[in-house]
Amino acid sequence: MSVTRRQLLQTGTAAGIASLLPARLTANALAHVAQTPLPGSVIPQFQHALPRLSAAGGTIETILAGAEEIVVHMWEPPRAQPGYTARRSATTR
Numbered sequence: 001m002s003v004t005r006r007q008l009l010q011t012g013t014a015a016g017i018a019s020l021l022p023a024r025l026t027a028n029a030l031a032h033v034a035q036t037p038l039p040g041s042v043i044p045q046f047q048h049a050l051p052r053l054s055a056a057g058g059t060i061e062t063i064l065a066g067a068e069e070i071v072v073h074m075w076e077p078p079r080a081q082p083g084y085t086a087r088r089s090a091t092t093r
Helices: 005-019
Strands: none
Touching: none
């Protein structure tokens, strides 16, 4: 089916006018359902408490780092692309 220039302009104009209509005339506004507000005190914040570090009395082991410098070497794994070769990045300190 071929769309003429006139049909395209008519459809575009109708869509533009429809987008300018007030919200009270749109389908969303007509299908609106009244909602009951809830006070924030009745909404539970978390189902389960988050785990805590052992230093704070929790169950996760706390690892304490010393004062010495830590050297990190980053490496990119090879990818499954033809011609790609893995390269090492600069050492991060």
